[in-house]
Amino acid sequence: MTVTLADVAARARVSPATVSRVLNGNYPVAASTRERVLRAVDDLDYVLNGPASSLAAATSDLVGILVNDIADPFFGIMAGAAQTQIGGPGDGSGRAGGEKLAVICNTGGSPERELTYLTLLQRQRAAAVVLTGGAVENPAHQAAMAAKLAKLADAGTRIVFCGRPPLPEGDALVAALAFDNRGGGRRLTEHLISLGHRRIGYVAGPPERTTTRHRLEGHREALRAAGLDAAPDGGAEAGSDSGAEAGGGAAGSGDQDRLTVHGPYDRRSGYEATLELLRRAPDVTAIVAANDTVALGACAAVRDQGMRIPQDISVAGFDDLPFSVDAVPALTTVRLPLFEAGARAGRLAMGKENPPPGGIATIAAELMIRGSTAAPRG
Amino acid sequence: MTVTLADVAARARVSPATVSRVLNGNYPVAASTRERVLRAVDDLDYVLNGPASSLAAATSDLVGILVNDIADPFFGIMAGAAQTQIGGPGDGSGRAGGEKLAVICNTGGSPERELTYLTLLQRQRAAAVVLTGGAVENPAHQAAMAAKLAKLADAGTRIVFCGRPPLPEGDALVAALAFDNRGGGRRLTEHLISLGHRRIGYVAGPPERTTTRHRLEGHREALRAAGLDAAPDGGAEAGSDSGAEAGGGAAGSGDQDRLTVHGPYDRRSGYEATLELLRRAPDVTAIVAANDTVALGACAAVRDQGMRIPQDISVAGFDDLPFSVDAVPALTTVRLPLFEAGARAGRLAMGKENPPPGGIATIAAELMIRGSTAAPRG
DNA sequence: CTGTTAGCGCATTCAG
DNA sequence: CTGAATGCGCTAACAG
Numbered sequence: 001m002t003v004t005l006a007d008v009a010a011r012a013r014v015s016p017a018t019v020s021r022v023l024n025g026n027y028p029v030a031a032s033t034r035e036r037v038l039r040a041v042d043d044l045d046y047v048l049n050g051p052a053s054s055l056a057a058a059t060s061d062l063v064g065i066l067v068n069d070i071a072d073p074f075f076g077i078m079a080g081a082a083q084t085q086i087g088g089p090g091d092g093s094g095r096a097g098g099e100k101l102a103v104i105c106n107t108g109g110s111p112e113r114e115l116t117y118l119t120l121l122q123r124q125r126a127a128a129v130v131l132t133g134g135a136v137e138n139p140a141h142q143a144a145m146a147a148k149l150a151k152l153a154d155a156g157t158r159i160v161f162c163g164r165p166p167l168p169e170g171d172a173l174v175a176a177l178a179f180d181n182r183g184g185g186r187r188l189t190e191h192l193i194s195l196g197h198r199r200i201g202y203v204a205g206p207p208e209r210t211t212t213r214h215r216l217e218g219h220r221e222a223l224r225a226a227g228l229d230a231a232p233d234g235g236a237e238a239g240s241d242s243g244a245e246a247g248g249g250a251a252g253s254g255d256q257d258r259l260t261v262h263g264p265y266d267r268r269s270g271y272e273a274t275l276e277l278l279r280r281a282p283d284v285t286a287i288v289a290a291n292d293t294v295a296l297g298a299c300a301a302v303r304d305q306g307m308r309i310p311q312d313i314s315v316a317g318f319d320d321l322p323f324s325v326d327a328v329p330a331l332t333t334v335r336l337p338l339f340e341a342g343a344r345a346g347r348l349a350m351g352k353e354n355p356p357p358g359g360i361a362t363i364a365a366e367l368m369i370r371g372s373t374a375a376p377r378g
Numbered sequence: 379m380t381v382t383l384a385d386v387a388a389r390a391r392v393s394p395a396t397v398s399r400v401l402n403g404n405y406p407v408a409a410s411t412r413e414r415v416l417r418a419v420d421d422l423d424y425v426l427n428g429p430a431s432s433l434a435a436a437t438s439d440l441v442g443i444l445v446n447d448i449a450d451p452f453f454g455i456m457a458g459a460a461q462t463q464i465g466g467p468g469d470g471s472g473r474a475g476g477e478k479l480a481v482i483c484n485t486g487g488s489p490e491r492e493l494t495y496l497t498l499l500q501r502q503r504a505a506a507v508v509l510t511g512g513a514v515e516n517p518a519h520q521a522a523m524a525a526k527l528a529k530l531a532d533a534g535t536r537i538v539f540c541g542r543p544p545l546p547e548g549d550a551l552v553a554a555l556a557f558d559n560r561g562g563g564r565r566l567t568e569h570l571i572s573l574g575h576r577r578i579g580y581v582a583g584p585p586e587r588t589t590t591r592h593r594l595e596g597h598r599e600a601l602r603a604a605g606l607d608a609a610p611d612g613g614a615e616a617g618s619d620s621g622a623e624a625g626g627g628a629a630g631s632g633d634q635d636r637l638t639v640h641g642p643y644d645r646r647s648g649y650e651a652t653l654e655l656l657r658r659a660p661d662v663t664a665i666v667a668a669n670d671t672v673a674l675g676a677c678a679a680v681r682d683q684g685m686r687i688p689q690d691i692s693v694a695g696f697d698d699l700p701f702s703v704d705a706v707p708a709l710t711t712v713r714l715p716l717f718e719a720g721a722r723a724g725r726l727a728m729g730k731e732n733p734p735p736g737g738i739a740t741i742a743a744e745l746m747i748r749g750s751t752a753a754p755r756g
Numbered sequence: 757c758t759g760t761t762a763g764c765g766c767a768t769t770c771a772g
Numbered sequence: 773c774t775g776a777a778t779g780c781g782c783t784a785a786c787a788g
Contacts, residue, residue, distance in 0.1 A: 023707045050501040052765035054429035078447040101498045103481030119480045123428040296704040326674040328706040430781035
């Protein structure tokens with residue numbers, strides 16, 4: 001019923017081995033023979049059997065791209081960019097040549113699912129795996145990840161991190177593209193301070209995430225450098241509506257804890273966390289959000305409280321997603337070159353580009369000053 | 379070096395077949411035996427060889443989800459939702475049980491890449507394929523797609539459409555979830571007309587796309603019903619900056635053509651097409667955009683021209699993406715239940731849900747009236 | 757309920 | 773440059 005390589009061989013009057021050779025193109029074959037074989041392939045409408053091929057070759061043409069939340073353009077942009085480098089432009093025939101199958105796996109931010117997908121990819125003998133976005137900083141999970149990745153690398157799977165710092169015990173087997181979240185966070189807060197803000201609220205992402213921690217650390221570095229981390233009062237711990245907890249970051253003084261609310265990286269969380277923040281500290285003049293999506297929620301909350309942006313309160317985001325420039329007022333944020341980073345990760349996964357020296361490259365984050373931040377009143 | 383099923387069998391003192399049976403769980407096995415096997419699996423840290431398994435079983439656990447643009451939340455939400463139904467929640471062990479590998483393939487809206495991905499999926503003997511979003515209405519491509527899908531279905535791959543109408547010559551082999559784009563478009567324009575608008579511009583998506591055509595048809599239906607499709611002048615054909623062409627829709631009168639500008643489904647296109655529209659017809663009092671992303675660009679253009687929304691011009695979108703409610707003013711749009719549709723498509727792909735009667739279900743679109751539309755001045 | 761036996765379709769040694 | 777033979781690791785009949 002289904003046409004096999006042998007059928008093609010018969011029709012082209014060559015051996016199966018020869019057909020295999022022209023299809024894989026990594027072996028000398030006479031031009032005339034190749035011609036004949038390709039014609040037979042088209043005539044018969046032959047499609048290679050991937051599993052059989054992978055079984056024999058002990059490797060597949062699958063490349064996995066893990067993301068935390070594919071509904072978030074932050075990940076969509078990186079994943080899409082990576083795919084452009086992996087899937088190949090196609091030859092316009094739809095016949096599928098040597099290109100790999102770049103597939104996106106949505107972990108939903110769950111450590112378990114992350115591990116499960118890695119196992120699934122290991123099972124498929126994936127050629128490479130790209131891990132995007134922040135990692136969960138849980139010792140048990142980190143150990144499990146390290147073990148799993150080691151096994152994958154061992155089986156010949158190339159490992160690339162994109163927008164994620166390398167594992168603490170990370171070996172040189174992986175290439176890592178890390179965003180300068182700390183530097184970006186610092187410069188953003190420095191900008192607010194230079195504008196004259198002294199009480200700055202922070203709507204952070206979920207705890208136990210590298211991205212969350214680094215951005216928050218940058219924020220606090222800036223505060224400390226400006227001498228704004230003193231604790232006028234001994235603010236008590238408190239949780240936001242979304243079940244988050246006050247930041248327990250290394251640098252947090254009591255007051256800073258009070259000015260920090262954690263929550264998921266989504267709009268709703270930004271909204272609720274901001275209300276909580278305004279309740280706790282009605283005198284904040286600026287709010288820094290974990291990312292642009294959260295910032296949008298923060299803006300809505302600020303407005304619903306009857307305050308104007310930036311006249312009454314400045315709001316800033318992070319990432320510079322496409323919609324951020326269209327917010328009203330346009331969002332001050334930190335631009336991350338998501339597309340470029342994703343594309344580079346894709347190339348690294350394909351072995352089309354050499355890993356950075358030391359295996360890790362830091363991607364610069366650029367401050368984008370726009371209308372949502374201004375000097376405080378008075 | 380790499381541990382195989384036979385190794386597990388030896389350690390568990392059973393036959394390879396038995397191990398296979400407990401792993402696949404679709405065959406009776408004594409509890410004690412299963413226990414022993416599972417322990418051996420864990421002890422040996424065994425991971426099934428996917429290709430070998432797929433080869434022997436003549437089917438894989440891969441499910442492909444095709445999207446036009448994964449950086450667009452419209453697709454991200456559907457794809458993510460589908461994956462929740464396919465990937466399985468995991469058993470918390472990261473061991474990967476019977477779950478499928480749901481993978482997202484980003485076609486970038488290119489017909490060639492769509493076909494290529496389908497071939498790649500066919501090569502992998504995918505268990506199912508979910509095609510999301512609008513289709514390209516090009517006869518040659520449609521024929522190629524029909525042929526390819528027929529072959530896939532023939533090989534046992536389940537085909538599901540999500541947010542895309544079934545192919546003209548579509549057989550009953552596929553289940554289709556189609557959005558009511560036409561009805562949504564009609565109600566949206568009816569809403570504007572009821573507000574008193576008479577000159578309504580339309581920033582359409584790319585031509586040759588079902589989604590584009592259906593939404594535009596709905597728009598024109600509403601105009602016609604209100605007697606607004608007359609052609610006061612014989613507007614000449616004209617293209618937008620983004621290389622788009624004036625709508626050649628079936629119902630387009632000369633004037634309507636002049637009030638319609640096509641372009642890609644992105645923010646920039648919305649911006650430029652709107653400028654073009656305002657140049658062509660400075661007297662429009664409302665602009666309907668192909669989707670929310672385009673609407674955001676339209677809003678920016680309107681503002682950059684010194685006009686206010688909705689006082690000077692009303693703007694409406696389509697899809698009701700998460701950010702739309704946060705636009706200022708909040709965007710009037712048509713809500714599509716993207717998550718629910720994606721999840722249902724995922725279930726259909728898994729065979730966990732029965733196909734709708736006739737194989738095709740229409741998903742209702744709900745008008746969301748918000749601040750960006752109001753009665754025209756005067 | 758469990759073991760035995762055959763391939764699944766292809767990539768690769770080796771010869772020629 | 774090409775053909776013949778071998779086995780990748782697993783599942784699916786069959787028996788028992």
